[in-house]
Amino acid sequence: MHQLLGYQLAQAAIVTTRCFVQAAGEPLELRPVEYTILQLVCDNAEVTPSRLAKALALTAPGVSLWLDRLEARGLIRRERSVSDRRSQHLNATRAGRELASRAIEGVLRAEAEELAPLSAGERQILLELLHKVARTRHR
Numbered sequence: 001m002h003q004l005l006g007y008q009l010a011q012a013a014i015v016t017t018r019c020f021v022q023a024a025g026e027p028l029e030l031r032p033v034e035y036t037i038l039q040l041v042c043d044n045a046e047v048t049p050s051r052l053a054k055a056l057a058l059t060a061p062g063v064s065l066w067l068d069r070l071e072a073r074g075l076i077r078r079e080r081s082v083s084d085r086r087s088q089h090l091n092a093t094r095a096g097r098e099l100a101s102r103a104i105e106g107v108l109r110a111e112a113e114e115l116a117p118l119s120a121g122e123r124q125i126l127l128e129l130l131h132k133v134a135r136t137r138h139r
Contacts, residue, residue, distance in 0.1 A: 005133075015114055015115075016111065016114075017032070018114075019107055019110035019111045019114050020032060020035070020107055020110075022110060023103070023106035023107045023109065023110035024102075024103035024104075024106050024107050027106070028099060028102060028103055028106075030099070030103060033056075033066055034066060034069065034070060035100070035103055036056065037052065037056070037063070037066050037067070037070060037076075038070060038075055038076065038092065038096055038099065038100045038103075039100050039103075039104065040052060040055065040056075041070075041076050041090045041091065041092045041096070042092045042096065042097050042100045045091060046079075046089035046090070046091060047089070047090050048087060048088060048089060048090070049063050049064060049067060049078075049088060049090065052067075052090065057137070067090065070096070073095075074093055074095050074096070075092065075093055075095055075096030075099060076090055076091065076092055076093060076096050077090075077091055077093055078090060079091060
């Protein structure tokens, strides 16, 4: 099992999921997918729901349900495009940006504590390798 990348990733995900739940999930009442969507909306002003769905490999109806939840909490807002009234753009509200900021700060702090046995260089290498693995899904 030591040689199986999928197994090792799953084991590592247990650690990082625990960090997320303790630092952001429970205290901020955020599910991982809600946090991911909120952060992507914060980082990509006026992103469209369809681009968001594609980036997350979700269906348009699936993204729409999550957007409904975030909008009901006052964390994002949908706005009609001025150039194409059929299209919507997503923007984070002030409350949404503040919540995303608190969440990422908490998760980064929790991960740093949990992954303290890794040096800064090892952590950076791990992040780069995981990013490279994740990019292979776009082939």
